[in-house]
Amino acid sequence: MKKLFAILALLAVSSASFAADAPAAGATSSLMSFLPLVVIVIIFYFLLIRPQSKRAKEHRKLLSELAKGDEVSTSGGVLGKVTKVDESVVTIEIASDVEIQVQKSAVSAVLPKGTIK
Numbered sequence: 500m501k502k503l504f505a506i507l508a509l510l511a512v513s514s515a516s517f518a519a520d521a522p523a524a525g526a527t528s529s530l531m532s533f534l535p536l537v538v539i540v541i542i543f544y545f546l547l548i549r550p551q552s553k554r555a556k557e558h559r560k561l562l563s564e565l566a567k568g569d570e571v572s573t574s575g576g577v578l579g580k581v582t583k584v585d586e587s588v589v590t591i592e593i594a595s596d597v598e599i600q601v602q603k604s605a606v607s608a609v610l611p612k613g614t615i616k
Contacts, residue, residue: 562603565589570610573601578615 565571569581571591579591582598589606592598 561609562606565603565606565609570612570615571606572608572610573605574607575605577601578610580615 565581565584567581567584570578571581571589572578573591577591577593577599579593579599581589582592583590584603587603588600589603590598590600
């Protein structure tokens with residue numbers, strides 16, 4: 500990721516230096532100098548922003564469909580079976596007669612039935 504930022508920064512600086520060396524040709528030249536910036540913004544959108552918003556949307560859907568009896572994994576690595584779902588808290592049974600409460604957002608995945616024995 501750092502390499503991508505370095506490459507994009509290098510492209511922006513090099514295109515700006517070439518634009519500074521060229522003689523002024525009016526409005527067309529000034530619009531062309533913004534073209535690399537527009538391209539970089541489009542690349543950032545498709546490589547960073549769009550995939551992240553897609554993952555966030557899938558996670559919100561996962562949390563809204565959470566139900567009693569689902570086997571889940573939390574972001575901390577705890578596996579368990581959902582026993583109660585509230586507005587912002589989920590109660591998970593991690594062993595027989597051992598229940599913990601976690602924030603709903605801490606649930607990272609719903610596991611296939613029968614994963615936890």
